[in-house]
Amino acid sequence: MIPNLKKGYLLLAILVFSGFGYSSLAQVTKIRGRITDSETKEPLPFVNIAFKGTTIGTTSDFDGQYFLETRTPSDSLHISFVGYKEQAFIIQKESFQTLNVELKPEAFDLEEIIVTPGENPAHILLRKIIAKKEDNNPSRFDSYQYESYTKMEMDLNNIKDDFKNKKIMRPFQFVFNYMDTSVITGKAYLPVFITESLSDYYFQKKPKMEREVIKASQMSGIKDNASLAQFTGKLHQNVNIYDNFIDLFNMGFVSPIADGGLRYYKYYLTDSAYRDGNWCYHMSYKPKRKQEPTFVGDFWVADTTFAIQNMQMRIAKDVNLNWVKDLVSNNEYQKLNDSTWFLKKQNLFVDFMISEKDSTKQMGFFGRKTISYKNVILNQPLKEEVIKLDNNVIVEETALTQSKTYWDNARPFTLSERESNIYSMVDSIQNVPLYRNIIDVIQTFVTGYYVKGKFEYGPYYKLYSFNEIEGNRFMFGGRTSNEFSTKIMFNGHLAYGDKDNKLKYGLGFLYMINKLPRETFGVQYKHDIQQLGKSPNAFTEGNILSSLLKRNPNNKLTMVNQLETHYEKEWSQGFSNTLKFRYRDITPTEYVPFKAPDVSEGIPVSGITSSEIELRTRFTRNERVIMGEFERVHLGGPFPIFNLYLTMGMKNVFGSNHEYQKIDLSIEHTVELPPLGNLYFLLSAGKLFGKVPYPLLHLHEGNETYAFDPYAFNMMNYYEFTSDQYVSLFVEHHFNGLILNRIPLFRKLNWRTVVSGKGLIGSLSDKNNGSLPNTQAKMIFPDGLSDVSKPYFEASVGIENIFKFIRIDAMWRLNHLEDNPYQDFENFGIRAMFQFTF
Numbered sequence: 001m002i003p004n005l006k007k008g009y010l011l012l013a014i015l016v017f018s019g020f021g022y023s024s025l026a027q028v029t030k031i032r033g034r035i036t037d038s039e040t041k042e043p044l045p046f047v048n049i050a051f052k053g054t055t056i057g058t059t060s061d062f063d064g065q066y067f068l069e070t071r072t073p074s075d076s077l078h079i080s081f082v083g084y085k086e087q088a089f090i091i092q093k094e095s096f097q098t099l100n101v102e103l104k105p106e107a108f109d110l111e112e113i114i115v116t117p118g119e120n121p122a123h124i125l126l127r128k129i130i131a132k133k134e135d136n137n138p139s140r141f142d143s144y145q146y147e148s149y150t151k152m153e154m155d156l157n158n159i160k161d162d163f164k165n166k167k168i169m170r171p172f173q174f175v176f177n178y179m180d181t182s183v184i185t186g187k188a189y190l191p192v193f194i195t196e197s198l199s200d201y202y203f204q205k206k207p208k209m210e211r212e213v214i215k216a217s218q219m220s221g222i223k224d225n226a227s228l229a230q231f232t233g234k235l236h237q238n239v240n241i242y243d244n245f246i247d248l249f250n251m252g253f254v255s256p257i258a259d260g261g262l263r264y265y266k267y268y269l270t271d272s273a274y275r276d277g278n279w280c281y282h283m284s285y286k287p288k289r290k291q292e293p294t295f296v297g298d299f300w301v302a303d304t305t306f307a308i309q310n311m312q313m314r315i316a317k318d319v320n321l322n323w324v325k326d327l328v329s330n331n332e333y334q335k336l337n338d339s340t341w342f343l344k345k346q347n348l349f350v351d352f353m354i355s356e357k358d359s360t361k362q363m364g365f366f367g368r369k370t371i372s373y374k375n376v377i378l379n380q381p382l383k384e385e386v387i388k389l390d391n392n393v394i395v396e397e398t399a400l401t402q403s404k405t406y407w408d409n410a411r412p413f414t415l416s417e418r419e420s421n422i423y424s425m426v427d428s429i430q431n432v433p434l435y436r437n438i439i440d441v442i443q444t445f446v447t448g449y450y451v452k453g454k455f456e457y458g459p460y461y462k463l464y465s466f467n468e469i470e471g472n473r474f475m476f477g478g479r480t481s482n483e484f485s486t487k488i489m490f491n492g493h494l495a496y497g498d499k500d501n502k503l504k505y506g507l508g509f510l511y512m513i514n515k516l517p518r519e520t521f522g523v524q525y526k527h528d529i530q531q532l533g534k535s536p537n538a539f540t541e542g543n544i545l546s547s548l549l550k551r552n553p554n555n556k557l558t559m560v561n562q563l564e565t566h567y568e569k570e571w572s573q574g575f576s577n578t579l580k581f582r583y584r585d586i587t588p589t590e591y592v593p594f595k596a597p598d599v600s601e602g603i604p605v606s607g608i609t610s611s612e613i614e615l616r617t618r619f620t621r622n623e624r625v626i627m628g629e630f631e632r633v634h635l636g637g638p639f640p641i642f643n644l645y646l647t648m649g650m651k652n653v654f655g656s657n658h659e660y661q662k663i664d665l666s667i668e669h670t671v672e673l674p675p676l677g678n679l680y681f682l683l684s685a686g687k688l689f690g691k692v693p694y695p696l697l698h699l700h701e702g703n704e705t706y707a708f709d710p711y712a713f714n715m716m717n718y719y720e721f722t723s724d725q726y727v728s729l730f731v732e733h734h735f736n737g738l739i740l741n742r743i744p745l746f747r748k749l750n751w752r753t754v755v756s757g758k759g760l761i762g763s764l765s766d767k768n769n770g771s772l773p774n775t776q777a778k779m780i781f782p783d784g785l786s787d788v789s790k791p792y793f794e795a796s797v798g799i800e801n802i803f804k805f806i807r808i809d810a811m812w813r814l815n816h817l818e819d820n821p822y823q824d825f826e827n828f829g830i831r832a833m834f835q836f837t838f
Contacts, residue, residue, distance in 0.1 A: 028416065029074060030096040030183035032067040035060045035081075038102035044081060046270040046284055047103070052076040052088065059270065059298055061314075062286055067183045071413055079103070096181040122267035122283055129257050129306045136307040136341060137242040143204045144342075146376040149412055150197045153422070155189035155366040157182070157351070163363070171432045178418060178425055182366060184328055184349055189366050194422045195219040197399075198410045202386050210622065211386050214395045216402040216410060220426040239346070241311055241331055245674035249838030251321060251736055252674020253293040256285050256313065264294050275310075278335065279303040287316045291741040293675065294319070307341040309333055320737035320750045322804045322838050325364065326351035336376060346371045372412040390517060391573040392622060454484035462493075462542040468555035469529060469589060470497025475542055477506075486629045487512050495528065495542065502559075504528040510630055517570035518632070524564045529557040532586075533699030533719060535712035549705040552824055556704075556718045558592050558695070561585040574623050574637075578616040583654050585609045586695055592719070594693070595780045597770070605779065608693050611653035617644040640669035649690065658778075660690030677735040682711070688724040691767045693779035697722045700760060700788065708809055708831035713758055713794060715813035717823050721788040722781075723762025732756040734800070754798045754807070761791040784822030792816055800835065808832045 035047045043064025050057030051074035060066040068077075075093060080086040084103040091097060134140060163169065164176055181188050198216040203209070244259055245252035254264045261267075264287060271282035280300045287294040299311035308331070315327040327350045334344035352365040408414070429435055444450045448459030457478045465473045477493030484490075488511045495504040508524030529541055539546035547554065563583040570576040586608045588594035594605035623637035634641075647662040664686035671679045686698055700723070702716040703709045710732070735753045740746040766772065770781035798809030809831045817827055 028069050028071045029091065029093055030067075030069040030181070031077060031091060031099050032183045032186060033065070033099040033101060035064045035066065035079070035101050035103060037084075038104045041102075044084075044103060046268070047079060047081040047084075048271065050078050052078050055276065058312075059282070059284065061296065061298075062284075069183045096183065098186065120267065120269075122269040123262065125269060125281055125283065125301070125306075126257070126261060126267055129301055129308075130259055130261070132306040133242050133257065133259075135339075136305065138240065138342060139205075139242070141203075141205070142379050143202075143382055144376065144378050145200065145202045145380070145382065146342075146373050148199055148201055149372045149410065150199070150369070152193075152195050152367070152369040153191055153419075154193040155180075155182075155191050155368070156363060157185075157187045157189040157366050158363045159188060159190055160363075168434065171434050172429065175425060175429065178421060180418060182349075182351075185326060185351055187351075187366075191418070191422045191425075193220055193426065194419065196407070196411075202382050204382055204387075209382075209387065210392055211382075211389050212393050213386075213389075214393065214399050216406065217395065217399045218402070218407070218423075220423045241308065241313075245672075247672065247674075248315075248327070249321060249324065250678070251293050251838065252672055252678075253295060253315070254675065256295055256297065256299065256311065257308065261285075264288055264292060270298070275300060276335070278309065280309055290316075291318045291320055291737065291747060292316070293321075293736070302335075302341070305339055305341070307333065309341070320741055320752065320801075322750075322801065323352050323354070324350060324838065325353040334373075334376075336378070340378070342376050342378075343373050345373070374412070390571075393573070395516075449478070451481050454481055455479075456481045461544050462540070463544075465542050465544045465547045466554075467529075467547060467557060468553050468591070469500060469557045470502075471499025473497045473542060482629050489630050491524075512630060515627070517572065518568065518576070518627075519570065520566070520568045522566050524562075526560070526562045528560065530560045530562075531557055531718065532592075532695055533702060533722075535701040535703070535709055537709050537711040538701075538703065539705065539707065545707070546705060549707050551706050551826075551829075552704040552717065554704070555589075555591040558589060559587040561587075574618075574620040576618050578614075578618075580614040580616070581611070582614060583609075583611045583656070585655075593782060594695075597775050597777065597780050605693075608658075608695055608779075609655045610649055610658050610696060611656035612647050612649045614645060614647045617646075618642070636670060640667050642667055645686075649692070649696070658690070658692050658696060660688060660692050660696065662686065662688045675738065677733060677738055680730075680732045680734075682730040683728075685727045686725065688768075691778060694722055694768075694770050694777070694781055694785065695779075697724055697764075697768060698726055698762070700726070700728075700762070700792075706829075706831060708798075708807065708833040713760065713792070714796070714809075714831050715794045715811055715826060715829060716792065717784075717825055719782060719785050720823055720825070721760070721762070721792060722764070722785055723788055724764055724768050726760065726762030726788070728758070728760040730756070730758045737801075740799075750801055750804075751799050752801045754800050754809070755796065756798070756809070757793070757795045759791060759793045760788055762788040764789070782822075784820060790816065796831070801837070805834055805836050806832065807835050 035044045036042060037044055045060055045062045045064060047060040048057060049060065049066050049068060051068065051070055051072070054070065054072050054074055056068065056070045056072060058066055058068050075091060077089045077091050077099065078086070079101055081103055083106055085106050087101065087103065089099060138144065159179070175190060179188055179190055196218055197214055199212050199214040202211040239246055241255055241257065244255055246255050254261070256265060258264070265285045266288055268284045269281060270284050273280060280302050282298060282300050284298040286296045294316050295313035296316055297312040297314050300309040301307065302309050310333065311331045313329045315321065315324070330347040331343065332345040333341045335341050348369045350367040352367065354362060354364055440451065444460070448461055449456035450458055450460070455478055462475050462477065467473065473495055475493055475495040479491035480489050488509060490509045492507040493505065504527055506524070506526040506528060508522065510520060510522040513519040513521060531541055541557065561584065564580060566578055566580045568576065568578045588605065588607070594608065596603045596605050618641070620637060620641040621639040624635040626633040626635065643666045645662070645664040649656070649658050649660040651657060651659040664684070666682060666684040668682045673679055688697065699719065700716065700721045701712040702718040702720055703712040703714045704718055708714060733755050737750065737752045739753045740751050764787040766776060768777050769775060769787060770777040770779050771786050793814040794811060795814060796809040796811040798807055800807035802808060811829050811831055813825065813827050
């Protein structure tokens, strides 16, 4: 189970910002406003705004808007623009203020000039930047290492007086003393979470290797949680503006200096000046078309080396991106020698919106992050002890217990009083009884379990369901909570059907031998109904949704007695083995009969008993994983996931009478193809050696509900196809709005197209083919079950992002369309699912 909802939400927040960061500069000098022409009232872009006596400045955007914030004390703001009178304004230190400025045109006589056509100088400069990208790209180094400091903050914004005055908020009135105002949006916000980490990062190109050692980590409201600390460092935040596409929230945004940048952006050369001793050019850019994944912003580029010195990017206003109202990023680079530039600071600010309604009236969230770099070492061999580290991310034993003095010395800047107080504020919130009650309700809804002391009751979605075998099914179950133990978890359930009048039950435990790297041992026994031939993603038996969304009678269930033990060992991050012993006693029903062959219609068989050992090997690299006290959720990564299953069925073990061997292999991966979207594929193959009854063959994954199942053949029924050797391929392409964004009537809906195709081919040896006349198989196939020597195909076209979380697919079964009196299948169908994506 995930440790608790609070930690789960905070981890989600951390993962959301696994891109790169924007600093939360909190109680500093903050100024925002708009620059316009005093006569025409038109906005003025590219106006220079800077704090007097500092090198901290910016330029107004294409709407004349600007924002600035600094920790460096300054008492005045200087504004200048060619053709207008310069102005200076007195400002208040360490406060937020709005300063709208009207610039007065400067009157002067111009001599006659001759204008001749020529190429936009910004285009000339851009081509030079692109030509030197390989020389300036950090990925060109054979190796590098540095120390990084990362800070993230989450804030609740748009808090109105009527919300503060609600009765439910009375116990929390003290938190509103921590309110602040965003310089970027002008919205008031309340900090609710802050996390900091200090780490040493190592990179090697050949063979490619990344390691991060987190030396210090702290989070508001969470103590001593190394599984969360692993996500607070730098390793999960690889973003490089020198790449052609920048991955933000699973969408490939076109970099402003992409090789094909001129196809997506308009560029403007606006200024040149000395910056930190280097002659630099200033360029601004904006998208050519609406709703494409692009930015608007500006950058400074150094002369001669044409390396980016500073780049600011803000997502275009109409980008098809869910839940995000605004996003601003900044990348600042430092010069290490005459020709080498490297990151100095990366920043991210995100304005999340909960509703599509007026974002100025609805509450939402800010996310802020800053990453600072120092002690950069290039092209030096990594130490042997670093290379030998077992995991990509190592959290040192002392990382979670560093002192205040350590943190004060480690930070590249001093936290403001408001930032520092977030830690104590969150602790105070957690002590309010009403807060704990609200968390309990939400946690029950999200996890399915109601936590009460040392026990968790649930899952609630299995309390009642119905099917043709059991009639009305009632279930009560639960598991021990983390309050009981974080080393061992017991679980169990009881169920009863009013049609078959039979009691079902299950009992088991999971023991955590070690968390990092993961090592577990567990035992699980069940006497309950099962749906053989369903995918691992399908609704579990007893789920009320499987009853409500069925498209055929739910009668192909089988009673199974199953005992399973397992030992899991993670050798290194992404590489693990799981050894299982599985005993099963499968009992037939009137809908799923077991019959041995004879000269007539077969001899009824009372059941099938099997005992098998299974060894699973799982391998991938640089994968992100959410880890709770007992459970873990794999989030994938940049490399394919390989799974190999070796299974041996043993005769005369606990009454088993079948001897066989199986091998199954799968490769799963999502390939990013910006700007065309992303392509997911799952390639599987398997072979069984031996003679077995059909329930022990590979029953191919059907789906008899109206819910879309990514891991099943959605137009195939249960018990329709089986094989003892097979190859299958699932392919799905998400266009991320590429098509519908170009259709005026659909553009504002932010819908996205998705297409998929699934194929399967397999065969059955004669000794296992129970559909043959005078078969030599151990068991006759039930009516409607056959081999798949003739390939099976299905395809779909769908629309996702309907209301942001609904996907609907139109699906076609492409072959095996012949009438089958024993299989009620569809040639065309509609399937739907809930999915939450950005």
